[in-house]
Amino acid sequence: MADQMASPSRSPSSVIRQPSAKMTEKLLQFIWKYRYFNQQDLTLLSGETLVIEFPGEENNHQGPDFIHARIRINDTRWAGSIELHLLSSGWDKHGHAADENYRNVILHVVWQEDASNMTRNIPQLELVHRVPGMMLKTYSEWMNQPGFVPCERSLYQVEAGVWERWKVKLLSERMARKMIPVGSSLRRNHFHWEEQLWWMLAGNFGMRVNTTAFESIARSIPFSLLARHRQQRIQLEALLFGQANLLEADFLESYPQMLKKEFHFLKKKYGLKKVFEQVHFLRMRPENFPTIRLSQLAGLCAENTNLFAWALHCESLTALRKKLQLPANDYWFYHYTFDKESPFREKIMGRGMGENIIINSFIPLLFAYGNMHPDKAILQKAWNWMLEIRAEENETLGRWKKRGIKIKSAAESQALLELYREYCRPKKCLDCDVGKFLLLPRKNTGAGGT
Numbered sequence: 001m002a003d004q005m006a007s008p009s010r011s012p013s014s015v016i017r018q019p020s021a022k023m024t025e026k027l028l029q030f031i032w033k034y035r036y037f038n039q040q041d042l043t044l045l046s047g048e049t050l051v052i053e054f055p056g057e058e059n060n061h062q063g064p065d066f067i068h069a070r071i072r073i074n075d076t077r078w079a080g081s082i083e084l085h086l087l088s089s090g091w092d093k094h095g096h097a098a099d100e101n102y103r104n105v106i107l108h109v110v111w112q113e114d115a116s117n118m119t120r121n122i123p124q125l126e127l128v129h130r131v132p133g134m135m136l137k138t139y140s141e142w143m144n145q146p147g148f149v150p151c152e153r154s155l156y157q158v159e160a161g162v163w164e165r166w167k168v169k170l171l172s173e174r175m176a177r178k179m180i181p182v183g184s185s186l187r188r189n190h191f192h193w194e195e196q197l198w199w200m201l202a203g204n205f206g207m208r209v210n211t212t213a214f215e216s217i218a219r220s221i222p223f224s225l226l227a228r229h230r231q232q233r234i235q236l237e238a239l240l241f242g243q244a245n246l247l248e249a250d251f252l253e254s255y256p257q258m259l260k261k262e263f264h265f266l267k268k269k270y271g272l273k274k275v276f277e278q279v280h281f282l283r284m285r286p287e288n289f290p291t292i293r294l295s296q297l298a299g300l301c302a303e304n305t306n307l308f309a310w311a312l313h314c315e316s317l318t319a320l321r322k323k324l325q326l327p328a329n330d331y332w333f334y335h336y337t338f339d340k341e342s343p344f345r346e347k348i349m350g351r352g353m354g355e356n357i358i359i360n361s362f363i364p365l366l367f368a369y370g371n372m373h374p375d376k377a378i379l380q381k382a383w384n385w386m387l388e389i390r391a392e393e394n395e396t397l398g399r400w401k402k403r404g405i406k407i408k409s410a411a412e413s414q415a416l417l418e419l420y421r422e423y424c425r426p427k428k429c430l431d432c433d434v435g436k437f438l439l440l441p442r443k444n445t446g447a448g449g450t
Contacts, residue, residue: 022136030439036131054070056070063101064101066084085108088126170414201357204361209283213275225239237298238260238266296327298329359410362385389409391413
């Protein structure tokens, strides 16, 4: 509540201006929140003096833009809410005069005044002449920047400490975002953690091209069925290849003929439903063909029944890496597809693929488990593994590197992927710690680092 119930009077102004093309409501809120404007000798449009003791807390719910603010007008202190608009006429245009949610507004902050008569007599502060022109120019350039990231020409100015703190927050945000679909899936399967890991592993084995198809295959084969046939790798491969619709041809070689026969028996015995998602071979390296990945996935299932329970107690990232160094069936050492022989090559899953599976399957599920129980030791282990795993390599991360950004671990590569996807690409520069730092009015301190 305000310390005073009556608002100080303001004298009308005859000056009518048009809003700046560079200013947006989001930018105006950002400027107010971080006080990125000249606060010396502040005066209201009424001529009264203003001191901002606290600009308020951002309100993400219905009502004014900022709440719990504290200001001093002349010698009177006020406590309440603050509303911002590009033009002062926004108050009446948005219907705030008749809205009870805005009864506690003690200050109307505007970019420019364009209305001299308001329904309610509220003190107004105009900021158009108090914001550094360089900030507006920089922000406008960012919004029109067609390059990789809006601020890429200024990245060298960001101090190392800003980068380090922001990467930690970004990684936390990424893990929290990944936990949302995981949590939803766990609720649907009654928190069967082993089954959830099975679905996630299968999707991860499918790579980007076959993620959806592989997860559909996994969901069509209950975990209990996998466990029942754990010691029969041929039957596991028959289930996976059959549900992938890869055993429908008339084969010439004995291995696919055997798989087809096994699958027809198992499909009838367990009443398995057809999977309509098709696996794809196009635009993939032969080592990543779905045939090779399905055979390796069958090998992982054959070796491990309760893999999530094992991962919970595993303290060694090396041990987990070793479990994922999986060979395909010997048949695939001479093949990439059924009935088509190729020169000998062992099809053992490499360290890069294994670490990709750890990053995208094991670690998100461990984070989910550690948060739901809660278990700080599990959370710390997952965090430590992210720091220990080497940085990933892909096109987006390569573009960060070209701009001088160092990426030392998977924790940093995941953070930078989150930064690009959630902040840079949608140009949410005002929510980004790097953007805030670069927009902050300050003397040039020279190049920073990452």
